Amino acid sequence: SQQGEEDPQALSIQEGENATMNCSYKTSINNLQWYRQNSGRGLVHLILIRSNEREKHSGRLRVTLDTSKKSSSLLITASRAADTASYFCATLGGSARQLTFGSGTQLTVLP
Amino acid sequence: GAGVSQTPSNKVTEKGKYVELRCDPISGHTALYWYRQSLGQGPEFLIYFQGTGAADDSGLPNDRFFAVRPEGSVSTLKIQRTERGDSAVYLCASALGPYGNEQYFGPGTRLTVT
Numbered sequence: 001s002q003q004g005e006e007d008p009q010a011l012s013i014q015e016g017e018n019a020t021m022n023c024s025y026k027t028s029i030n031n032l033q034w035y036r037q038n039s040g041r042g043l044v045h046l047i048l049i050r051s052n053e054r055e056k057h058s059g060r061l062r063v064t065l066d067t068s069k070k071s072s073s074l075l076i077t078a079s080r081a082a083d084t085a086s087y088f089c090a091t092l093g094g095s096a097r098q099l100t101f102g103s104g105t106q107l108t109v110l111p
Numbered sequence: 112g113a114g115v116s117q118t119p120s121n122k123v124t125e126k127g128k129y130v131e132l133r134c135d136p137i138s139g140h141t142a143l144y145w146y147r148q149s150l151g152q153g154p155e156f157l158i159y160f161q162g163t164g165a166a167d168d169s170g171l172p173n174d175r176f177f178a179v180r181p182e183g184s185v186s187t188l189k190i191q192r193t194e195r196g197d198s199a200v201y202l203c204a205s206a207l208g209p210y211g212n213e214q215y216f217g218p219g220t221r222l223t224v225t
Contacts, residue, residue, distance in 0.1 A: 042218040088153050097167065098144055099214060101153030
């Protein structure tokens with residue numbers, strides 16, 4: 001079953017704008033990860049944030065984590081057409097070793 | 112180095128047939144995962160191997176699904192008596208270890224059961 005929901009389900013923006021995606025989850029976690037998927041095939045790891053971290057940056061990506069609200073956000077700054085993809089948050093919690101994914105946000109960046 | 116590879120990339124089979132899906136993880140990765148992804152959804156966990164043993168198979172939907180990893184490297188997901196509801200993309204991922212590390216995903220096998 002899915003861990004939680006991502007919001008929005010779909011997002012369309014112009015190149016150069018920022019894109020923000022949100023993720024909510026249900027159970028306590030060890031870490032939360034964001035992945036990108038092109039064309040419904042392999043996923044690419046973007047960034048990992050641990051439960052004791054509140055914010056993390058990687059290039060044009062900024063991730064925040066609020067464990068009290070069980071939510072995370074992914075910000076992509078200065079978006080490019082090549083950022084068009086589906087973005088998934090995934091949590092790792094408790095004794096589990098597998099990721100539990102959200103339902104994803106489909107991002108379209110228009111040139 | 113080489114990433115995770117999966118074969119075949121596409122598989123079309125008739126209802127009731129048996130299929131095998133193969134995953135070659137990154138060399139040296141001891142953890143291997145199988146996920147299934149339906150259209151418009153996020154991947155859902157099926158089974159996790161640490162070395163040769165299935166450490167967690169709680170995600171397998173029923174006893175028609177089985178997976179092996181006999182030498183701790185290549186893994187095969189086996190589906191017996193396929194049903195149309197088994198149609199999905201089957202994703203394999205590997206990781207250096209089980210402790211919450213980044214997982215590296217293969218391109219997936221798109222299974223279509225007609």
